[in-house]
Amino acid sequence: MLARLKRTGALWLLLLPMLxxxxxxxxxxxxxxxxxxxxxxxxxxxxxxxxxxxFTSPLYRxxxxxxxxxxxxxxxxxxxxxxxxxxxxTKVLSERAKALVVIAxxxxxxxxxxxxAFTWMVIFRETGILSYTLRALGITRHNIEFLYxxxxxxxxxxxxxxxxxxxxxxxxxxTLDDSLIEASYDLGGDFWSTMKEIIIPHSMPGIMVxxxxxxxxxxxxxxxxxxxxxxxxxxxxxxxxxxFIVRFNQNQGAAFxxxxxxxxxxxxxxxxxxxxxxxxxxx
Amino acid sequence: xAQEIDVSLxxxxxxxxxxxxxxxxxxxxxxxSFFSLLGPSGSGKTTILRMIAGFEVxxxxxxxxxxxxxxxxxxxxxxxxxxxxxxxxxxMMNVLDNVMYGLRRRGGMSKKEMERLANDALARVGxxxxxxxxIHQLSGGQQQRVALARxxxxxxxxxxxxxxxxxxxxxxxxxxxxxxxxxxxxxxxxFIYITHxxxxxxxxxxxxxxxxxxxxxxxxxxxxxxxxPATHFVASFVGENNILTEGRLVRQxxxxxxxxxxxxxxxxxxxxxxxxxxxxxxxxxxxxMILLQPGKHSPGILGKVSEINFDGSxxxxxxxxxxxxxxxxxxxxxxxxxxxxxxxxxxxxxxSWNWGAGNIFHHVPLQEA
Ligand SMILES: Nc1ncnc2c1ncn2[C@@H]1O[C@H](COP(=O)(O)OP(=O)(O)OP(=O)(O)O)[C@@H](O)[C@H]1O
Ligand SMILES: [Mg+2]
Numbered sequence: 001m002l003a004r005l006k007r008t009g010a011l012w013l014l015l016l017p018m019l020x021x022x023x024x025x026x027x028x029x030x031x032x033x034x035x036x037x038x039x040x041x042x043x044x045x046x047x048x049x050x051x052x053x054x055f056t057s058p059l060y061r062x063x064x065x066x067x068x069x070x071x072x073x074x075x076x077x078x079x080x081x082x083x084x085x086x087x088x089x090t091k092v093l094s095e096r097a098k099a100l101v102v103i104a105x106x107x108x109x110x111x112x113x114x115x116x117a118f119t120w121m122v123i124f125r126e127t128g129i130l131s132y133t134l135r136a137l138g139i140t141r142h143n144i145e146f147l148y149x150x151x152x153x154x155x156x157x158x159x160x161x162x163x164x165x166x167x168x169x170x171x172x173x174x175t176l177d178d179s180l181i182e183a184s185y186d187l188g189g190d191f192w193s194t195m196k197e198i199i200i201p202h203s204m205p206g207i208m209v210x211x212x213x214x215x216x217x218x219x220x221x222x223x224x225x226x227x228x229x230x231x232x233x234x235x236x237x238x239x240x241x242x243x244f245i246v247r248f249n250q251n252q253g254a255a256f257x258x259x260x261x262x263x264x265x266x267x268x269x270x271x272x273x274x275x276x277x278x279x280x281x282x283x
Numbered sequence: 284x285a286q287e288i289d290v291s292l293x294x295x296x297x298x299x300x301x302x303x304x305x306x307x308x309x310x311x312x313x314x315x316s317f318f319s320l321l322g323p324s325g326s327g328k329t330t331i332l333r334m335i336a337g338f339e340v341x342x343x344x345x346x347x348x349x350x351x352x353x354x355x356x357x358x359x360x361x362x363x364x365x366x367x368x369x370x371x372x373x374x375m376m377n378v379l380d381n382v383m384y385g386l387r388r389r390g391g392m393s394k395k396e397m398e399r400l401a402n403d404a405l406a407r408v409g410x411x412x413x414x415x416x417x418i419h420q421l422s423g424g425q426q427q428r429v430a431l432a433r434x435x436x437x438x439x440x441x442x443x444x445x446x447x448x449x450x451x452x453x454x455x456x457x458x459x460x461x462x463x464x465x466x467x468x469x470x471x472x473x474f475i476y477i478t479h480x481x482x483x484x485x486x487x488x489x490x491x492x493x494x495x496x497x498x499x500x501x502x503x504x505x506x507x508x509x510x511x512p513a514t515h516f517v518a519s520f521v522g523e524n525n526i527l528t529e530g531r532l533v534r535q536x537x538x539x540x541x542x543x544x545x546x547x548x549x550x551x552x553x554x555x556x557x558x559x560x561x562x563x564x565x566x567x568x569x570x571x572m573i574l575l576q577p578g579k580h581s582p583g584i585l586g587k588v589s590e591i592n593f594d595g596s597x598x599x600x601x602x603x604x605x606x607x608x609x610x611x612x613x614x615x616x617x618x619x620x621x622x623x624x625x626x627x628x629x630x631x632x633x634x635s636w637n638w639g640a641g642n643i644f645h646h647v648p649l650q651e652a
Contacts, residue, residue, distance in 0.1 A: 182338055183371035185358045187385035187437065197384070201375040 030261070036254035050255030060239060060256075067236040068263070070150065071219040074157045078214050079207065081158065082165035087199070090173040091181070105166055113160050117227040120156045121147065124228070153229040157218050164217060165210035172206025173199075208275065212268050219264055236260060287314040288350070289473040290335060290363075290441055295344030297330050297497075304330045306497035307344070312441070312490075315471045317464065319484040322494035323520070328477045329368065331494075332443050335475065336365045349440055359388075363441035364434035368449065370426055372418045378405070378429055379414030385437040404436035405429075408466070424455045431466075441473045448483065460486055481521050485509065493517050512555065515644040518567040525568040525613050529646055532562045540638045546607030548584055552641025563646040570616040572640030575600065576633045577624050583633035586613065588626050602632060 004010075040047045054060050089101050108116060123129045124146035134140045146152055176199065184194040200207070225235040236256070243253030290312040297305040305327045312318040320328045333339040335346060337358030346353050353361055364385070373381050382401040386392060392400075405411055408428035418426065427447060434442055448456045448463075464487045467474045478484050484491050485505040493500045493508065493516070501513040512518035519526060530545040541554040543566050552566050579585060586602035589612065597616055604611045613634060617623055626632060 177369070177371065179367050179369060179371040180373060182358070183365075183367060183373070184384070185338075186336060186365050187433065188359045188388035189384075190359060190388075193388055198373060198375070 033254045033257055036251050037258045038255075039251050041249055041251045050252050051259070053252060054255065054259055063234050063239060064236050064259070066234045067219065068267075070154065070157075071215055074154050074161065074218045075211050075215045077154065078158045078161045078165045079211060082162055082210065083169055083203075083207070086166050086169040086173055090170060090176075091178070102170075105163060108159070109163050113223050114227075116160055117156055117224045120152070120159070120224075120228055124152055147228060148230040148233075150229075153225055153233055153235075156224040156228040157221060160221075160224055161214040161217060164213045168206040168209040168213070169203055170206075172203040176202045204275070208272065212271070215268070216264055219260065288312065289314045289316075289348065290318075290475065291347040292331070292335075293345045293347070295331070295334065295341045295346060297327070297334060297339060298342045304497055305334070305341075308494070308497070308499050309344075310492050310499065310502055312473060312475060315473055316489040317467050317474045317476065317487055319476045319478060319488040319491045320494055321478055321481055321484040321491050321521070323479055326479075326494045327497040328479070328494060329445055330497075332365065332445055332475065332477055335441070336363060336443055337361050362439055363443055364437055364439040365443040366430045366434055366445065366447045368445040368447070370430045370447070372426060372429055372433070374418050376418075377414065378410070378416050378418065378421070381418065381429055382414075382433050382436050384433065389437070400436055401432075404432040407435065408432045409462075423451055424459060427451065427459060431463075435470070435472070439472065441475060444474060444476045446477050446479070448478075449480075456483075463487065485521070493520065495520070510639070511553065512567070512642055514556070515565065515647045518555065518642050518644060523570055523614075523616070525570055527566045527568070527611060527613070528649075530564050530566055532558055532560050532564050532643065534560050536638075541643045543643055546604070546609040546611050548604065548607050548611075550584070550641065551636075551638040552643040553639060555642045555644045558643070558645060564643050565646050567642040567644070568613065568636060569640050570599065570614045571618075573613065573615045573634055573636045575602070575615045575617055575624065575626070576635075577626055577630060578633065579631065580633040580635075583635040584613075586632055586634055588628050588630045588632060591626070591628060600626065602634060605631070 037050055038046055038048070040049065054064075085101075085105070089098050093101060121128070125131070126143045126145040126147075128146070130146055131140075131143045135143065180198055180202070181194055184198050189197070220237060221235070222237045222241065225233045226238060229235065237260075240253050240256045240260070243249045243256060288311045291310075293309050295305060295308045296303065308327075308331060310318075320331060322328050330339060334341050335348070337353070337356060337360075341354065348362060373384065376384070379398065379401055382404055383397050386397040386400060402411070402414060405414060408431050410425060410428050410432065413421070413425070418429070421429065430447065444463075448459050451459060460483055463474075467487075476484075476487065485508075488505055490502060491505055491508055492502045495516050501508060501517045503511075503513070508517065508521050512521060518524060527545050527550070530543045530550075533542045533544050533549065535541050535554065536551070539553055541552060541558070541564075543550050543552060543564055545566060550566055550568075552568070558564065576583070585605045587605055588600055589603045590601035592599040592601075597618055600615045600617055602613050602615060604613065615634065
C-alpha cells in the first residue's frame with residue numbers, strides 16, 4: 001500500500017497541511033522579515049544600516065552576548081537538573097512511582113507560561129512568600145526584592161524549560177537495556193565510570209535534542225524574561241519588541257530578528273558538528 | 284585428594300515477594316569444571332546465576348567464591364564475570380573497546396598492554412582483526428564471541444554463562460557448543476552454564492544440576508543423569524523417553540529391579556525411589572535401549588508397527604502393543620546398521636529391554652509433571 005502511495009505521489013497529499021502551515025506561517029513571514037531588514041525605514045531603499053547599528057553599538061552587542069551567555073547557562077542548569085531526574089525515573093523508580101513523578105513534571109505545563117511567571121512573582125516579589133518567610137524566621141529584618149535579578153530570571157526559565165529537556169532524555173534512557181548497566185558493573189565498573197562510558201553516551205541523542213530545544217526556547221523567550229527580569233532583564237528579544245512596538249522601527253526590529261535567528265541556527269549546527277551528532281539521528 | 288571448590292551455594296533461597304524463585308539450593312562447583320544448571324523456563328536458573336554474580340541478594344543462605352563468603356561483596360568486586368542472556372555488548376563502542384572495558388576499569392596497565400591483551404582474547408575466540416568493527420556489524424555468532432572475549436580477557440576465576448547460545452540458529456549453536464567446551468578445557472576456567480536445552484547440557488558438562496520450580500532435583504554427571512535419573516521430573520526432562528503412565532508395581536525383584544504391570548503386560552525397570560508393591564507408578568524407557576525383533580519371540584512384548592519416522596542415521600519406530608488391555612504404544616529408536624532389521628508399517632514385532640533401560644517412579648499427574 002505504501003509503495004502505491006509513493007508511486008502516485010499521494011504521500012505528498014498527506015504532508016500538504018503541514019507544508020501549508022509551515023509555508024504560510026513561518027517561511028512567508030520570514031522572507032518578509034528578511035527583506036524588511038535590508039530596507040531603509042523611511043525610503044524603503046536597500047541599506048545595510050540596520051545591521052550596522054547592531055555591530056557598532058556596544059549596548060546592543062552587550063545585550064546580545066548577555067542573552068546568549070545566559071541561554072547557555074540556563075540550558076546547562078536545566079540539563080543538570082533534568083538528567084539525574086530522568087535517570088532516577090527510568091532506572092530506579094517502580095512503575096507506579098514513575099507515573100507519579102512524570103505527572104508531577106508535566107502538571108505545571110497545564111497552565112500557561114504567563115501564569116507560571118506570575119506564580120514566581122508571587123513568590124519572589126518584595127512582599128512575596130519568600131521574603132515574608134525569611135522575615136518570619138528572623139533571618140532578615142526587612143523585606144527583600146528578589147525579582148529583577150539575573151538568577152531570578154534563570155529560575156523561571158529553567159522551570160519553563162524543564163519538560164522539554166526531561167522528555168527526550170527520558171525517551172533515550174528508556175531504550176537503554178538495563179543489562180548494559182549490569183554488564184558494566186560486572187566488568188568492574190563503578191557508578192561514575194558506568195555513567196560516563198555507558199549511560200551518557202547512550203542518551204546523547206536525547207541530551208542533544210533537549211538542549212537544542214531548551215536553548216532555542218530560552219534564547220527567544222519573552223514572557224518569563226520580562227515579567228521576572230523587568231527592565232533590567234537585558235534580553236535581546238526585548239530589543240526586538242521595543243523596535244517593533246515602542247519605536248515603530250520595523251526595519252531595525254527585522255534586522256535584529258534575522259541576527260537572532262541566524263545565530264541560533266549556526267550555533268546549533270556548530271554544536272552538532274562538534275559533538276559529532278547527526279541531526280536526523282538526534283531527532 | 285580433596286577437590287578444590289570454586290563456587291559453593293549453601294541453603295540459598297531467594298524470594299520475590301511471595302514467589303519463591305530459588306528454594307533452599309546447595310551445590311559445589313569444583314575448580315576448572317564445566318557445571319550446568321538445567322531446567323525449564325522460569326525454574327530459577329537466571330536468579331541463581333545473578334546471585335552468584337552479585338546482582339541479586341539471597342533472601343537467606345550463603346554464597347562462597349574461592350572459599351570466601353561473598354554475600355556482601357558488590358558485583359564489581361567479585362572474581363567472576365557473566366556472559367549475559369542477551370549478551371549486553373556496548374553498542375557505543377567498537378569491538379576492541381568492548382573487550383578492553385574491564386581492563387580499563389581495573390587500571391594499572393598501559394594502553395598498549397591493554398590492547399595487546401584484548402587482541403589476544405579476540406584471537407582466542409577466533410575474531411582476530413575484527414577489533415575496529417562496530418558491534419552491529421557483526422553476525423550473531425561473532426557477537427557471541429565478543430561477549431566471551433570481553434569476560435575472558437579479565438581471566439575470571441569463574442565464568443557465568445546465561446544461555447549464551449539460545450539466540451543462535453541450530454547449526455551455529457552446534458558449532459559454538461563444541462567450541463565453548465574446547466575453550467573451557469584449554470583455559471581451565473570454571474564455567475557455570477545455564478541452559479534449558481538438555482542436549483546442550485549433556486554434550487558439554489562435567490556436572491549438571493537439574494532444577495525445577497526453584498529446587499534442585501539432581502546433581503550428577505550427564506551419564507548418571509541419563510542412566511539413573513533420581514526423580515520423575517529428571518526422567519521426563521532429560522533425554523528422550525517413553526513414558527508409560529499409571530501402572531502398578533507388582534513386585535520388587537531385588538532392591539534395584541522392579542516389575543510393573545501396564546495394561547496387563549509385565550515390564551521391568553530400575554526402581555527410582557522407595558516404593559512398595561501395589562503403588563501406582565509410571566515407567567520410563569529409553570527408546571534407543573529397546574531391542575526390536577521382527578516376528579514373534581519369547582520372552583518379549585508383542586506389537587504392531589504403526590509409524591516409521593526416518594531420520595538419516597536413525598529411524599523412530601512407533602509400535603502399538605498388541606496384548607495390552609488399554610491402548611499403549613512405545614517408540615523405538617533403531618540405528619541403521621548392516622544388521623538392523625528391516626520393518627514396515629503393519630509388521631508384527633517383539634520388543635524387549637534390560638531392566639536398566641527402564642526407570643520406575645511414583646505416578647505424577649500430567650499437569651504436575
Ligand atoms: N526481579 C524479579 N521480580 C520478581 N520476580 C522475578 C524477578 N526475577 C525473576 N522472577 C521470577 O522468578 C522465577 C524464576 O525466574 P528466572 O529468571 O530465574 O527463571 P529462568 O530459569 O532463568 O527462566 P528462563 O529459562 O525463562 O530464562 C520466575 O517465576 C520469574 O518470574
Ligand atoms: Mg533465564
